[in-house]
Structure formats: structure tokens, C-alpha cells
Amino acid sequence: MGDVIKNIKEFIWDVIGYLIPGFLLIIVFNLCLLPSIGIEDNFLIEWEKFSDYLIVIISYILGYVVYSLSDFKALKQDRLLDFLVKKLPKFESYFSKHKNNHWEKTFKESATFKNAVLFLKEKGYKDTDKMKINEIRNILMSRNPSMDQKVYTFMFRASVFNNISTILLVIIxxxxxxxxxxxxxxxxxxxxxxxxxxxxxxxxxxxxxxxGKKRFFQIAMRIPLSNTK
Incomplete structure (x- = not known):
């Protein structure tokens, strides 16, 4: 029964996680785009009859689009920073701090991460030195399910910040x-x-x-590694 409830919660988080950015994208488009580029209400079907359901469906689908754009944004941002480092080597330390994986390199040198790796070694897990932070986190979460709600909450907040940023960047x-x-x-x-x-x-x-995205994401990643059981 516990697994069923957990799966239902994860499903709800998943649906809400895609509905919010998709619905926000519709609102921002409705605010900023010219009305003349819209499609007439009588296109193919009587849209008014299904408008409530269609908004939910379209919001959910657009949520996937926003998430994909967020991933694309992160990729291009890192490539741009790599380019700037090559062209302006004097500012390498400044540009490197803004890369998406910068915090991972710093976190791996922290006592929290090293203690978590040592803890898993003592519990019989192999190759922990070669594992990524995500892998260490997932193992620790599986050992301590009580942390799931906190982790999902902070990951959700990080996603909201990230997706709002992406939507605003699309408009710009x-x-x-x-x-x-x-x-x-x-x-x-x-x-x-x-x-x-x-x-x-x-x-x-x-x-x-x-x-804001980086702050909440880092909190979500740190929680399991700070509560080893």
C-alpha cells in the first residue's frame, strides 16, 4: 500500500511539474504575442466545447517543450562560457563559476560528499569513488525514504525557477x-x-x-548526503 501511495504522489508531482510551465507559457504568449497570429475558434472543430480540457492537455504537452528548451538552454550556456574562456582566459575563473557543473566540482571536494562516499563504502557498496553525485544521492535516498518529500520539494522549486527563466528567455x-x-x-x-x-x-x-534554480537544486542534492543512514 505504501508503494502505491508513493507512486501516486510521484505521478501527481510529475503532472503538476509539466502543467505549471506549460500553462505559464500559454499565459505569457497570450500576453505578449499579437492576436493576429492566433488560430480562429472554428478551426476543424468547435473549440469552445472542449476549451477547458484542451487547455489542460496543451499545457501538459507544452510543459515537455519548456523542459526540453531548459535543457537546450543549459547546453548552449555552457558552450558559450567555454567559448568565452578561450577568448578571454583572464576571466576564466569568473566564467567557470557560472557553468552548470561548477558546483559539482566544488561539492565533490566538500566533507559532506567525502563522508557520504566513505559511509557507502563501509556499508559494502563498491566503486563509490567513481560514482557521480546523482548516483550517490539515489542510493542514500533508497536507504532513507523519509527524505523523498524534502528532496522532491526542493527539486520542484528548482524546476519552477528554471522553467520560468526559460519562458522569459523565449520571449526575449x-x-x-x-x-x-x-x-x-x-x-x-x-x-x-x-x-x-x-x-x-x-x-x-x-x-x-x-x-534561485541553482540554490534549490543544490539543496535538493545535498539533503540525502547530509543525512546518511
Missing amino acids: SLAFIQLFTSLKGLYFIKTTPQFIIIYFIFLFLIPLLEK
Whole structure:
């Protein structure tokens, strides 16, 4: 019975985790995109009859899109930082701190990680020195299921921060693309003075959201390694 409840909880977390970013993307698109690019209500079916269900379904699907874009963003960010390190070696330490895997290298040198590895060795686990932080964390979570709720909570918060950052970056990118398409008379995003101010606010919020993501993600990763049983 306990496993059934646990699986139901994980399923709910999974559904909510994709619904929220997908629904937020719809809201932001509805706010920033020009109404003229929308599809008419009578396209193929009577959309009004199924509107409530369709919003949920589309939000869930778009949630996967947002997660994929978040992964793509992280990949391109690291590649950009690698490029900047090569071009500006004097600032290597600064750029390296902003890479997604920087905290892992630092954390592996911490007493918390070393004690967790030693603990698993004493419990008979092999090759712990070669394991990644994720692998160590998963083993410790399986030994102490009471930590699951805390870990999932902080991982969920990290995902929310990350996905909001991605959505805002998508809007900023669309506004930037329109600078070029407008030369051909193609407009798809609002660029009135009020919205230009909003886009600058988005641009300011992105690095703050990234910091929040890293903070909660690191907490989620540290919890199991700080509570060895």
C-alpha cells in the first residue's frame, strides 16, 4: 500500500511539474504575442466545447517543450562560457563559476560528499569513488525514504525557477528576432513602449531566477548526503 501511495504522489508531482510551465507559457504568449497570429475558434472543430480540457492537455504537452528548451538552454550556456574562456582566459575563473557543473566540482571536494562516499563504502557498496553525485544521492535516498518529500520539494522549486527563466528567455528571443523580421514587414510580438519595458524587466529577472534554480537544486542534492543512514 505504501508503494502505491508513493507512486501516486510521484505521478501527481510529475503532472503538476509539466502543467505549471506549460500553462505559464500559454499565459505569457497570450500576453505578449499579437492576436493576429492566433488560430480562429472554428478551426476543424468547435473549440469552445472542449476549451477547458484542451487547455489542460496543451499545457501538459507544452510543459515537455519548456523542459526540453531548459535543457537546450543549459547546453548552449555552457558552450558559450567555454567559448568565452578561450577568448578571454583572464576571466576564466569568473566564467567557470557560472557553468552548470561548477558546483559539482566544488561539492565533490566538500566533507559532506567525502563522508557520504566513505559511509557507502563501509556499508559494502563498491566503486563509490567513481560514482557521480546523482548516483550517490539515489542510493542514500533508497536507504532513507523519509527524505523523498524534502528532496522532491526542493527539486520542484528548482524546476519552477528554471522553467520560468526559460519562458522569459523565449520571449526575449522572439522580441530580438522581430528586430530582423520587421524589416520584411513580419510582426508577431507586441513592441509598444510598455512591452519594451516589460521585456527589459524579463531580461533583468532571468539571472535572478537562474540563481534561485541553482540554490534549490543544490539543496535538493545535498539533503540525502547530509543525512546518511
